[in-house]
Amino acid sequence: MLAKTHAVITAVGGYVPEDVLTNADLEKMVDTNDEWIQTRTGITERRILKTPGLATSDMVVPCIKLICEKRGIHPEEIECLIVATVTPDMVFPATANLASYKAGATRAWSFDISAACSGFLYALTVGASLIESGRYKKVIVAGADKMSAIVDYSDRTTCVLFGDGAGAVLLEPSHDGYGILDSILRSDGSGAPYLHMKAGGSLRPASIETVTAKEHFAYQEGPPVFKAAVKGMADVSAELLDRNNLTGEDIAWLVPHQANKRIIDATADRMGLSHDKVMLNIHRYGNTTAATIPLCLWDWRKDLNKGDKIVLAAFGGGFTWGATLVKWAY
Numbered sequence: 001m002l003a004k005t006h007a008v009i010t011a012v013g014g015y016v017p018e019d020v021l022t023n024a025d026l027e028k029m030v031d032t033n034d035e036w037i038q039t040r041t042g043i044t045e046r047r048i049l050k051t052p053g054l055a056t057s058d059m060v061v062p063c064i065k066l067i068c069e070k071r072g073i074h075p076e077e078i079e080c081l082i083v084a085t086v087t088p089d090m091v092f093p094a095t096a097n098l099a100s101y102k103a104g105a106t107r108a109w110s111f112d113i114s115a116a117c118s119g120f121l122y123a124l125t126v127g128a129s130l131i132e133s134g135r136y137k138k139v140i141v142a143g144a145d146k147m148s149a150i151v152d153y154s155d156r157t158t159c160v161l162f163g164d165g166a167g168a169v170l171l172e173p174s175h176d177g178y179g180i181l182d183s184i185l186r187s188d189g190s191g192a193p194y195l196h197m198k199a200g201g202s203l204r205p206a207s208i209e210t211v212t213a214k215e216h217f218a219y220q221e222g223p224p225v226f227k228a229a230v231k232g233m234a235d236v237s238a239e240l241l242d243r244n245n246l247t248g249e250d251i252a253w254l255v256p257h258q259a260n261k262r263i264i265d266a267t268a269d270r271m272g273l274s275h276d277k278v279m280l281n282i283h284r285y286g287n288t289t290a291a292t293i294p295l296c297l298w299d300w301r302k303d304l305n306k307g308d309k310i311v312l313a314a315f316g317g318g319f320t321w322g323a324t325l326v327k328w329a330y
């Protein structure tokens, strides 16, 4: 009998824009200071996609190209592209449609997933299921957000947190026990009031009033989100270890969503994981929403070894949260 098909990650691509927005820059824009930002969040700087005419899909395209280069494949060989984002180029068509066209992945069917900061984990599970079904052999899953498009740079409670970026992985089938092994995903719409964008959807379509009231920006009540994130991310990560008979000792890396260093530390502690096994790049990029986890995989691509068991964990708007267990395949 053929062993179970798993989806393995066979290549990673990442992209951040060149323009850097530092804490010192923000000090000139709003009433904040480097010390507050660093101690409360861990962020030092973030990248901003400033070039007019460029959007989220334009950050996905270089990721696709890097992946194709690494695997020595043509973009036309990609069968499906899934993009997790809350900052699509436009309401429709999907950012994935635009990115696959621009990258020359003309045979791929493509769609977006909206799950805020947990978007990459949601998309990874969907992509893995397509591979596990046996119907697809090459699926790209991307997380990408141009948060600067929905951040109010006069609101100090949100503008210091977010940055722009994208990351992606290629999924292919394997039968030797590597790959995406398990996933726990959750959502709870009662969290919506604490983190959302008020207007621009069918509830409050764009109007002079919504623009004047600044309702097209990300709105967050930090403390309740913080509280739910610490519990949610730590709970699912611990549950994932437990049901796979693993302890922190078995885990080579925790790859957490990068919203706040204090949330990440709490999750690592709950998993019994020493902090040197935690991927952390929040100081360089801030919170890039759906891009944080694949951007970590991109930054640590040379440190990952075949057979490493890694846990990806996220919490975000919705609320949405989850954790995924991966056995690194190369």
Ligand code: UT7
Pocket (backbone or CB within 6 Å): 031, 032, 033, 036, 037, 040, 041, 117, 156, 157, 160, 221, 222, 223, 225, 226, 227, 229, 258, 259, 260, 263, 287, 289, 315, 316, 317
């Ligand atoms: O990625 C999606 C999910 N999102 C998250 O996981 C984010 C979760 N939340 C957080 O990470 C934190 O709640 C924040 C980093 C957003 C805020 O940190 P906090 O420790 O919860 O601060 P706070 O909102 O309770 O504010 C504390 C104080 C307030 O002043 P008072 O009322 O104590 O005088 C704020 O007005 O800090 C003030 N404050 C600032 N001060 C300087 C808020 N923002 C700033 C700022 N600079 N940028």
